[in-house]
Amino acid sequence: MEFTKYDIREGSTLESIAKENGVSVKELIDFHNSKVPLTQQIHSDYIPLHIKAIMLKPELQKSGQLTKQIEVDFSKIILGFKKQAQYKVEIATSLFFLGKPISENKIESIWAVDYDQTSNTVQIEVLGKKNIKIDGQIKPLLEVVEKINKTTEFLHLQLNPDKTVKDVLNVKQLLEKWENIKFDELKSLELEDDYFKVIIKAYDEEFTNLSKSLQMNILYQIFFYPQGAIKIPMHKSTLLAENKKTMSQLFPQQHIHYDLNYRSKVLEDEIQVACTASPAKNWKSDLLQGEYKKNYAQLIPDHFHFDYVLEGKYIYDSQGVLRQCKNYIKEQANDKLFYIGEYNITLLEE
Known part of the structure; x- marks a missing residue:
């Protein structure tokens, strides 16, 4: 028949x-x-x-x-990335001083992401970047930073089993590229202005310890979310990562330690993971308080009262491929001085 x-x-x-x-x-x-x-x-x-x-x-x-x-057994799905994909990365930031925004910026870039499941490595190439909204006061600095960021337009990363960043595999090539950019595009600025000399020195240290720098970079922490430990579904808030360290946006060169929790659920043919973070229980913000007293205490009447909040939502398809994530971050010294960041990452359809 x-x-x-x-x-x-x-x-x-x-x-x-x-x-x-x-x-x-x-x-x-x-x-x-x-x-x-x-x-x-x-x-x-x-x-x-x-x-x-x-x-x-x-x-x-x-x-x-x-x-x-x-029926798909979602409990057995391994979350991650497809072999070849493109993601749109949107970042909007605002800095508030005395309760009012003094700097608002928004940038957008396209990442080509090529994930190798066998070796658990990923290649990232920045295909394009544009400034949607830039505060005029920081435009000269931003132009310098954009030159510097050419160094890391292509990264080859080794990931940990939970998909977080472990190591940079092409660090030798990146350092060679950085030396060329310093000499060809930044040397005159370094000679003219001690301010830029300090910035270049700071990036020297960052590129020398690039693996560690990426591990603490909030964008890479958001994109390479610790996926390996996630259980599906998980209806109660559960600790996912303890004492994670990231760079402070209010106090350069200082670090914030936070604990990350998550919940997960299945909705039709997709997986949703919600995450929240707050300052780590055993971490003290004394170094940040010292920076606040040195730089802001005479200008702001309020006392230092630090808080750090992160809220995010991740959406994966039935194959476990990351399709979208959105994260909101607020770092505040007090009600008069704080930073807000919005990070939106979306898988582009072929």
């Missing part, structure tokens, strides 16, 4: 039947039309009222009914 008959039930549509079969609507219609007379064929995007059954390949049907769609 070359086909079996599927009796149309109330509420059935071409889309619902095709989805149950794991085929496209076109494939469903083409097979049906090849097995029935002209008066019973389908030539529209809906099932004509006079058609009471659709012809199906016999292996897709048992006892006159479609076999059930194979």
Whole structure:
């Protein structure tokens, strides 16, 4: 027998039947039309009222009914990235002083991400970057930073089992590139202005310890979320990472330690993971307080009262591929001095 008959039930549509079969609507219609007379064929995007059954390949049907769609065991899915993908990375930041925004910026870039599951490595290439909104006061500094960032336009990273950054594999090539940029594009600025000399020296130290720098970079922490320890579903807030360290946005060269918690759930054919973070329990912000007293205490009437909040949501498809994540971060010294960042990362469709 070359086909079996599927009796149309109330509420059935071409889309619902095709989805149950794991085929496209076109494939469903083409097979049906090849097995029935002209008066019973389908030539529209809906099932004509006079058609009471659709012809199906016999292996897709048992006892006159479609076999059930194979259910995905989400608890066994490994979260991560597809082999080749492009992500749009949007970052919006605001700095508030005396309760008012004094600097607002937004940048957007495209990352080509090539993940190798066998070696658990990933290559990232920045394909394009544009400034959506830039505060005029920091524009000269930003132009210098953009020259510096050319150093890391291509990264080859070794990941830990939980998908966080472990090491930079092409560090030798990056350091050579950095030396060329310093000499060809930044040397005159370094000679003219001691301020830029200090900046270049700081990046010298960062590139010398690039693996550690990326591990503490909040953007790379967000993108390379510690996925390996996530259980699906997990309805209660559960500790995912303890005492993670990142750079302070208010006090350069200082660090913040935070604890990261998560919850997860399955919604239709996608996985949603919500994360929250707060200052680590055993961490003290004394060094940040010292920076505040030295640089801001005479200008701001409020006392130092530090807090750090991170809230994020990650969406993965039924294959475990990251499709979107959005994170909000607030770092505050008190109600008069704080920083807000929004990080939005979206998988671009092919």
